[in-house]
Amino acid sequence: MTTLKELATILNVSVSTVSKALNDSPEIGEDTKRRVKQLAAELDYQPNRLAQQLKSNATKTIGVIIPTIINPFFAEVLHGIENYADSHQYDIITTISNESFDKEQRAIKMLARGSVDGFIVAAARETQMEQKIAHLQSILNNQIPLVMFDRVVDQINCAKVVVDDYESVYNATQNLIEKGRQHFVLFSNIADLSVGKLRSQGFQDALKDAGLTFDVVDLKAIDNLNGKILDYLKTHSNTDAIVSIDHLTGIVALNMAESLGKSIPTDIDIVGFGYTETPLLVNNKIAIIQQKGEAIGFKTTELLLEKIKHKEVSGGDTIVIPNGFNPVY
Amino acid sequence: MTTLKELATILNVSVSTVSKALNDSPEIGEDTKRRVKQLAAELDYQPNRLAQQLKSNATKTIGVIIPTIINPFFAEVLHGIENYADSHQYDIITTISNESFDKEQRAIKMLARGSVDGFIVAAARETQMEQKIAHLQSILNNQIPLVMFDRVVDQINCAKVVVDDYESVYNATQNLIEKGRQHFVLFSNIADLSVGKLRSQGFQDALKDAGLTFDVVDLKAIDNLNGKILDYLKTHSNTDAIVSIDHLTGIVALNMAESLGKSIPTDIDIVGFGYTETPLLVNNKIAIIQQKGEAIGFKTTELLLEKIKHKEVSGGDTIVIPNGFNPVY
DNA sequence: TTGTACGCGTTATCAG
DNA sequence: CTGATAACGCGTACAA
Numbered sequence: 001m002t003t004l005k006e007l008a009t010i011l012n013v014s015v016s017t018v019s020k021a022l023n024d025s026p027e028i029g030e031d032t033k034r035r036v037k038q039l040a041a042e043l044d045y046q047p048n049r050l051a052q053q054l055k056s057n058a059t060k061t062i063g064v065i066i067p068t069i070i071n072p073f074f075a076e077v078l079h080g081i082e083n084y085a086d087s088h089q090y091d092i093i094t095t096i097s098n099e100s101f102d103k104e105q106r107a108i109k110m111l112a113r114g115s116v117d118g119f120i121v122a123a124a125r126e127t128q129m130e131q132k133i134a135h136l137q138s139i140l141n142n143q144i145p146l147v148m149f150d151r152v153v154d155q156i157n158c159a160k161v162v163v164d165d166y167e168s169v170y171n172a173t174q175n176l177i178e179k180g181r182q183h184f185v186l187f188s189n190i191a192d193l194s195v196g197k198l199r200s201q202g203f204q205d206a207l208k209d210a211g212l213t214f215d216v217v218d219l220k221a222i223d224n225l226n227g228k229i230l231d232y233l234k235t236h237s238n239t240d241a242i243v244s245i246d247h248l249t250g251i252v253a254l255n256m257a258e259s260l261g262k263s264i265p266t267d268i269d270i271v272g273f274g275y276t277e278t279p280l281l282v283n284n285k286i287a288i289i290q291q292k293g294e295a296i297g298f299k300t301t302e303l304l305l306e307k308i309k310h311k312e313v314s315g316g317d318t319i320v321i322p323n324g325f326n327p328v329y
Numbered sequence: 330m331t332t333l334k335e336l337a338t339i340l341n342v343s344v345s346t347v348s349k350a351l352n353d354s355p356e357i358g359e360d361t362k363r364r365v366k367q368l369a370a371e372l373d374y375q376p377n378r379l380a381q382q383l384k385s386n387a388t389k390t391i392g393v394i395i396p397t398i399i400n401p402f403f404a405e406v407l408h409g410i411e412n413y414a415d416s417h418q419y420d421i422i423t424t425i426s427n428e429s430f431d432k433e434q435r436a437i438k439m440l441a442r443g444s445v446d447g448f449i450v451a452a453a454r455e456t457q458m459e460q461k462i463a464h465l466q467s468i469l470n471n472q473i474p475l476v477m478f479d480r481v482v483d484q485i486n487c488a489k490v491v492v493d494d495y496e497s498v499y500n501a502t503q504n505l506i507e508k509g510r511q512h513f514v515l516f517s518n519i520a521d522l523s524v525g526k527l528r529s530q531g532f533q534d535a536l537k538d539a540g541l542t543f544d545v546v547d548l549k550a551i552d553n554l555n556g557k558i559l560d561y562l563k564t565h566s567n568t569d570a571i572v573s574i575d576h577l578t579g580i581v582a583l584n585m586a587e588s589l590g591k592s593i594p595t596d597i598d599i600v601g602f603g604y605t606e607t608p609l610l611v612n613n614k615i616a617i618i619q620q621k622g623e624a625i626g627f628k629t630t631e632l633l634l635e636k637i638k639h640k641e642v643s644g645g646d647t648i649v650i651p652n653g654f655n656p657v658y
Numbered sequence: 659t660t661g662t663a664c665g666c667g668t669t670a671t672c673a674g
Numbered sequence: 675c676t677g678a679t680a681a682c683g684c685g686t687a688c689a690a
Contacts, residue, residue: 001443001471003683014661019685029659044467048443050388051683054379054666061422069411070605075404082398082425086432091439093390094423096411103415110420114330114377114667138373142330226609248606255612276399277577280555281610283584332667343677348669358675380667383682443683 002045011039022047061091062304063116065107067099067124067151072275073247073293074122077149080297081120088305090117101126105135112138118145118304123153129192131155140314145307147316149300150195159307159316161300165195168289168323169202172271173243175287175327177210181241181269184214187229187253189246191218199245199273225249230256244272251278254286265328279326290324331374340368351376390420391633392445394436396428396453396480401604402576402622403451406478409626410449417634419446430455434464441467447474447633452482458521460484469643474636476645478629479524488636488645490629494524497618497652498531501600502572504616504656506539510570510598513543516558516582518575520547528574528602554578559585573601580607583615594657608655619653 004022008015013032021028021036022045028036039045053059062085066074078094085092093116095107104124111119119139126132128151136156139146149161176184186203190196200216207214215236219228229252233239242257244250250272257268264270270286272278278288299319307316333351337344342361350357350365351374357365368374382388391414395403407423414421422445424436433453440448448468455461457480465485468475478490505513515532519525529545536543544565548557558581562568571586573579579601586597593599599615601607607617628648636645 001683004685005683015683016662016685017660020660023685025686027659032659044471046438046442047685048383048683049439050379050383050443051666052685054377054383054668054682055684055686057666059379069398069404069408070401072399072401072404075398075401078423079398079425082423083427086424091422091424091444093420094407094411095415095420096408098412109375110378113375114379115420226612248609251610252612255610259612280577281580281584283555283581283588330667333669334667344667345669345678346676348667349676352669356675361675377667380682381669383666383684384668384670386682 001048002040002043003048004045007036007039007043007045011035059115059117060089061093061116062301063107063111063119064092064094065097065104065119065121066094067097067122069096071247072277073150073291076275076291076293077122077297077300080294081301082297083294084298084301084305088301090301090305097124097127099125101130101132105132108135108139112142112144116144118308119147120300120304121146121148122151123148124151125193127151128153128194143313145304145313147300147304147307149296151193152318157314159303160318161296161303162318162320163195163291163296164320164322165198166202166205168325169199169243169245170206171202172287172289172325173203173206174210176241176243176269176271177206177212179269182212183236183239184212184241184243185232185236185239186214186216186243186245187219187232187249188216188244189219189222189225189249191220196245203243203245219249222248225252226256229253230259233257233260233262240268242268242270244270247273247275247278250274250286250288251282254282269328274326284326284328287328288326290326292321292324296321330377331369331372332377333374336365336368336372336374340364388444388446389418390422390445391630392436392440392448393421393423394426394433394448394450395423396426396451398425400576401606402479402620405604405620405622406451406626406629409623410630411626412623413627413630414634417630419630419634426453426456428454430459430461434461437464437468441471441473445473447637448476449629449633450475450477452477452480454522456480457482457523472642474633474642476629476633476636478625480522481647486643488632489647490625490632491647491649492524492620492625493649493651494527495531495534497654498528498572498574499535500531501616501618501654502532502535503539505570505572505598505600506535506541508598511541512565512567513541513570513572514561514565514568515543515545515572515574516548516561516578517545517573518548518551518554518578520549525574532572532574548578551577554581555585558582559588562586562589562591569597571597571599573599576602576604576607579603579615579617580611583611598657603655613655613657616657617655619655621650621653625650
């Protein structure tokens, strides 16, 4: 990479003259400016960003820590974050915690050493389950702005962007109740997450409020998802309403029910979570609660850049981005 | 952030003493080391990475430029890249070009100004279609190592990681021919991409080699994917073999065929592209050519880190990661 | 109009 | 054993 010093040596002027000339300082004569700029163009001089960042004490970079990127919800959020950041001349350094507290912690430690101007974090499963917050608190203690989304941690005093998990499942369940459904089951793959608990609670409250009974099945992990669901449906053949609270289980339930000869949505009404592409995948046979991933990413980043701009660190509102609902008629 | 200077002032020693003490230099006395380390621990001193990077002329950061993150294939690749990079103490700065040449170019310009030690790039659709290569060449001209994957550009002399697009579609098609299928159609959503062309060619060559005729339908964009496919199937009711070369069309074709009362795979054999979750989504009714996204990410990053290590810039092999095949019986 | 000097935070070399 | 000095590359107040 060409440096100011190199240009200066070649032109037999001082480094600062070159710097000023390139920044169009009025102190420098037109003739000198021309010479400097021409050589800079020839050698394709570009100022070193590390030096600028060190000097200005601003990196124009955001640290993003998310639990996974395979889940399309997080992919869409990342897309929103990157988009908003880019349009404000910010770069993003992304770390995927893989649901590991340890990796999350290491990433924060690393990036907090001057590499980023602010953090966007969705906590790992492990972090949420074991209520570990010291590493998140350390971000704020280091005077670095932080915004969390979706996987938030109540004890941390920062701006947050969440969805209306409880309400959207409550409403979707109520919708099924109004349609006259009687035998409800909830399939959950994420029972241990904050969002999973909220969604499950919404389901249970809606049915309790209506005086109906229900099953809650915790599928625990992704392996043999279809087998477990098939078994349930076989042994509970009167099931006529299924609510799934993750992005996969609803689709699998649809497939399993159909394989048992059920007609969907006539015999069984299914509600699942999903993202932009999901309705296409299921041919509109199941209702989809759509998380607005991109909008969440936008809002989260907007809040963070505001904080950076005003040099605020902690505090801030909790913004709710309502889920969309793609019903089946 | 605490700095060396602050520690030095408090302890009444010089900055260099503090630095050496923290780095366990044998030049420093045990007693001094203890005092320095204790204060550093108390104030949670962490060396500023920007300064280290500037000094060492190495950022330990990789610039990743991909066309999209919504497509699960790229999400899986990114996952692989991040994983491999992290286990080698590298960060990644991710830019999503959104298939835009302009954004790709801007990102390269920005990151090439000292922010990264190397680039991983999958070219934008626009870049591939209009054969723009100057910005990619400029990476190499700046003496920065580059590895491309999937969306590669032939004219650029760098290491590449690709899949066996042609062969895998050729083989899958041949498989259908051997099963006695007669009326073939290929649905394509990505006709203008290098990978799309290869896949389409594999389909066409397999059928030509077998002396069969076929249709190739370019669906152009994602909107009304189902409507277009439904129309085709209605007007070509003898279709008994469908090959899809992207990750969505096969699933949509399955849904549309079933909605027309077809039994899959009995009446129509369908082959689609997909990723880890796809077989679960389609309940194994359609065969899936599985791109090994994570493996591609691993390999790409491995190649790049090798280059960085040995200070090689251009050149390098083209590695082929064979697609998996998930057949239907 | 141009050049000198300093600082950002770190590390390495060289003196003392 | 410790400290001063220079350097990475840039920008800017101040001096000439």
